[in-house]
Amino acid sequence: MTVTHNLGFPRIGAGRELKCALEQYWRGDISREQLQAVGRELRRRHWQLQADSGMDWIPVGDFAWYDQVLTMSAMLDNVPARHRHGDAAVDLDTLFRMARGRAPSGPTVSACEMAKWFDTNYHYIVPEFEAGQRFELAYTQLFDEIEEALALGYRAKPVLLGPLSYLWLGKGRSRDFDKLQLLTPLLQAYSQILQRLAAQGVEWLQIDEPILALDLPADWRQAFESAYNRLQQRDLKLLLACYFGELGDNLGCAVHLPVAGLHIDAVSAPAELQRVLDRLPVHKVLSVGIVDGRNIWRTDLDKALAQLHSAQRKLGERLWLSPSCSLLHVPVSLDGEKKLDWEIRQWLAFAEQKLAEVTALAGALSGGGNSAADALFADSRLALASRQNSTRVHDAAVQQRLQHIDAADRRRYSPFAERKHKQQQQLQLPPFPTTTIGSFPQTTAIRQTRAALKKGDISAAEYRRTIEAEIATAVQHQQALDLDVLVHGEAERNDMVEYFGEQLRGFAFTENGWVQSCGSRCVKPPIIYGDVSRPAAMTVQWSRYAQSLTDKPLKGMLTGPITLLCWSFARTDQPLRTTADQLALAIRDELCDLERAGIRIVQIDEPALREGLPLRRAGHRDYLDWAVASFRLASCGVKDETQIHTHICCAEFNDIIAAIAEVDADVITIETSRSNMELLAAFEQFQYPNDIGLGVYDLHSPNQPDVAWMVDLLKKAARKIPPGQLWVTPDCGLKTRTWEETESALQAMVTAARELRQLYPSVYHRL
Ligand code: GLN
Numbered sequence: 132m133t134v135t136h137n138l139g140f141p142r143i144g145a146g147r148e149l150k151c152a153l154e155q156y157w158r159g160d161i162s163r164e165q166l167q168a169v170g171r172e173l174r175r176r177h178w179q180l181q182a183d184s185g186m187d188w189i190p191v192g193d194f195a196w197y198d199q200v201l202t203m204s205a206m207l208d209n210v211p212a213r214h215r216h217g218d219a220a221v222d223l224d225t226l227f228r229m230a231r232g233r234a235p236s237g238p239t240v241s242a243c244e245m246a247k248w249f250d251t252n253y254h255y256i257v258p259e260f261e262a263g264q265r266f267e268l269a270y271t272q273l274f275d276e277i278e279e280a281l282a283l284g285y286r287a288k289p290v291l292l293g294p295l296s297y298l299w300l301g302k303g304r305s306r307d308f309d310k311l312q313l314l315t316p317l318l319q320a321y322s323q324i325l326q327r328l329a330a331q332g333v334e335w336l337q338i339d340e341p342i343l344a345l346d347l348p349a350d351w352r353q354a355f356e357s358a359y360n361r362l363q364q365r366d367l368k369l370l371l372a373c374y375f376g377e378l379g380d381n382l383g384c385a386v387h388l389p390v391a392g393l394h395i396d397a398v399s400a401p402a403e404l405q406r407v408l409d410r411l412p413v414h415k416v417l418s419v420g421i422v423d424g425r426n427i428w429r430t431d432l433d434k435a436l437a438q439l440h441s442a443q444r445k446l447g448e449r450l451w452l453s454p455s456c457s458l459l460h461v462p463v464s465l466d467g468e469k470k471l472d473w474e475i476r477q478w479l480a481f482a483e484q485k486l487a488e489v490t491a492l493a494g495a496l497s498g499g500g501n502s503a504a505d506a507l508f509a510d511s512r513l514a515l516a517s518r519q520n521s522t523r524v525h526d527a528a529v530q531q532r533l534q535h536i537d538a539a540d541r542r543r544y545s546p547f548a549e550r551k552h553k554q555q556q557q558l559q560l561p562p563f564p565t566t567t568i569g570s571f572p573q574t575t576a577i578r579q580t581r582a583a584l585k586k587g588d589i590s591a592a593e594y595r596r597t598i599e600a601e602i603a604t605a606v607q608h609q610q611a612l613d614l615d616v617l618v619h620g621e622a623e624r625n626d627m628v629e630y631f632g633e634q635l636r637g638f639a640f641t642e643n644g645w646v647q648s649c650g651s652r653c654v655k656p657p658i659i660y661g662d663v664s665r666p667a668a669m670t671v672q673w674s675r676y677a678q679s680l681t682d683k684p685l686k687g688m689l690t691g692p693i694t695l696l697c698w699s700f701a702r703t704d705q706p707l708r709t710t711a712d713q714l715a716l717a718i719r720d721e722l723c724d725l726e727r728a729g730i731r732i733v734q735i736d737e738p739a740l741r742e743g744l745p746l747r748r749a750g751h752r753d754y755l756d757w758a759v760a761s762f763r764l765a766s767c768g769v770k771d772e773t774q775i776h777t778h779i780c781c782a783e784f785n786d787i788i789a790a791i792a793e794v795d796a797d798v799i800t801i802e803t804s805r806s807n808m809e810l811l812a813a814f815e816q817f818q819y820p821n822d823i824g825l826g827v828y829d830l831h832s833p834n835q836p837d838v839a840w841m842v843d844l845l846k847k848a849a850r851k852i853p854p855g856q857l858w859v860t861p862d863c864g865l866k867t868r869t870w871e872e873t874e875s876a877l878q879a880m881v882t883a884a885r886e887l888r889q890l891y892p893s894v895y896h897r898l
Pocket residue numbers: 568569570621627688736738778779780863864865866
């Protein structure tokens with residue numbers, strides 16, 4: 132019989148129970164015991180569900196109160212001094228202080244950093260390291276949960292983040308410090324963990340080393356061998372799990388490590404299965420991740436089965452099956468979806484359905500004869516055929532239009548210098564022009580209005596009046612502040628992707644398809660299931676209304692194709708670049724409509740541009756080529772006089788600055804305040820040709836920005852970038868702030884810009 136197992140289950144709960152309980156606990160509405168009871172109940176429910184789905188081994192340790200990397204830090208006593216509470220032992224509140232800077236007990240201090248978990252939309256809490264530090268077992272959550280699962284009678288397989296990935300994902304407090312120096316003390320602690328698990332009666336341990344899917348420096352690759360030699364335990368079998376991409380040049384290293392089994396991701400790297408089979412030592416188990424753990428499409432079971440046959444012939448009992456990675460990245464179950472269109476629903480599989488697919492594949496490998504598995508195969512065939520032929524998916528008009536796109540559609544008419552001149556003649560902006568990134572505070576009243584419209588409690592006309600009133604308020608505030616380029620404030624938007632997705636063909640929305648993004652925060656990504664088109668204008672009425680209230684230029688606000696793509700569940704039946712281009716055409720049409728409606732400046736936000744970068748360097752160029760080409764398709768349909776802005780919110784883009792220049796937006800606004808203009812180092816090596824808006828204040832900080840500080844930042848910038856190229860902006864949208872904070876911060880920002888105009892009077896002449 133083929134063994135089935137799961138790498139991890141979504142912990143947040145189908146009804147986001149963990150989120151609710153956490154937030155109640157943080158507010159002081161429930162006790163720690165009550166919170167713990169919610170966690171226990173979720174674990175029990177999820178273990179049972181996985182056992183019922185036919186999993187032979189149930190993961191334990193995938194549950195986390197906030198994040199699995201954070202749990203690992205606590206377990207190893209890797210707790211920064213500022214997060215400790217006197218001599219108190221590491222406990223739940225320690226975790227929360229590290230993650231959020233505060234907890235019901237202990238001091239309020241700065242939180243640890245958060246970073247993206249590989250190329251997913253999940254964020255982990257970054258471990259902090261310093262030279263010479265020690266590790267010891269300080270937090271027993273994993274052992275307690277193993278106890279709990281064993282007592283309930285489950286075949287528990289603990290899941291642990293491996294030592295090299297743990298080290299890699301952390302950051303050293305001082306710059307010139309080699310994290311690998313910490314490997315020896317770290318391995319001592321890991322050895323203790325393994326001994327303790329063995330003593331608890333654990334047979335298999337899943338040890339995750341996802342960094343094996345990255346480009347590793349030679350010394351890191353070598354470190355794997357010595358580390359895993361050290362970690363051998365007589366009574367414990369290790370299953371080394373790698374996912375999110377191919378092992379590539381790490382394959383030799385991975386197959387030969389002294390462990391009992393290897394897990395590979397055969398969804399993201401299907402061609403690698405054969406190479407691994409060719410090189411896997413004869414005694415080892417191979418777990419093949421055959422069901423996509425990151426996307427929501429139903430598996431083509433026939434194809435998957437065909438892929439597995441040679442593995443089964445070669446491995447026999449040593450073949451294990453599972454999803455490709457932890458199911459953390461998909462919603463819990465389709466059962467919660469009552470409103471989803473039936474045709475689309477049958478194309479999908481969420482966590483629970485994915486486990487059934489794994490079981491069905493294992494059943495079929497063992498000779499079939501299982502009616503539930505046969506039924507699932509039949510359903511899979513039907514769903515696939517329906518998806519291949521459905522008119523909801525395939526829109527000939529969209530496909531034809533895309534075929535006729537040529538290079539000219541991805542180019543502005545004139546080079547930037549000419550455009551800048553024409554735009555300036557129209558716009559008459561002062562030097563160091565000021566603007567914002569788009570959203571203004573989303574008050575409770577605004578949220579209630581949107582909810583009321585959805586429920587049908589207010590009419591469309593009433594909704595429109597209320598939103599227009601909000602727009603008018605935002606415009607008044609901006610006039611009073613004397614900003615140079617105004618925005619309408621985005622009161623009508625709940626979310627920058629959902630707002631557009633809801634109005635585009637080819638998108639579907641779930642009721643309960645929640646995925647954990649970080650801690651208690653969850654997102655409900657839209658599903659792009661078909662060719663994308665735009666039946667009607669999406670933003671024009673709001674922008675036109677806002678522009679009618681002011682003589683100053685009002686900036687239209689769109690979300691770019693790459694962000695729409697990266698923050699959705701994407702199609703796998705066509706290349707990402709094709710979906711991106713379809714999205715680009717829809718945005719291009721909207722842009723042209725805005726231009727026709729008299730909007731002279733439009734911003735196309737691409738906060739996810741950097742995020743979409745593939746894990747391996749070898750894939751970067753290709754990605755950047757198509758991503759930039761899509762952005763240009765979205766933005767190049769307008770006259771020279773129309774000014775295109777784009778906003779990219781990330782603090783690190785030295786490696787993509789050349790690509791950002793190729794985007795050829797007239798103005799790009801970037802986040803600079805948090806890195807204290809460190810980011811500008813990129814502009815020393817690279818002469819950025821177009822205009823740049825510098826995000827001079829960090830709106831995530833509750834502290835008010837200081838005028839002198841902003842002036843100083845801008846002066847620093849003006850030494851590296853010609854002052855005639857600079858704009859002054861906050862570093863992101865203001866929707867999470869209050870009006871009070873927003874007003875005084877923007878006031879200070881405008882004052883800083885005026886001072887700059889005094890300091891650089893000659894810039895006037897250039898314009
Ligand atoms: N225009 C958006 C806003 O202001 C941009 C948000 C973002 O960059 N994430 O909210």
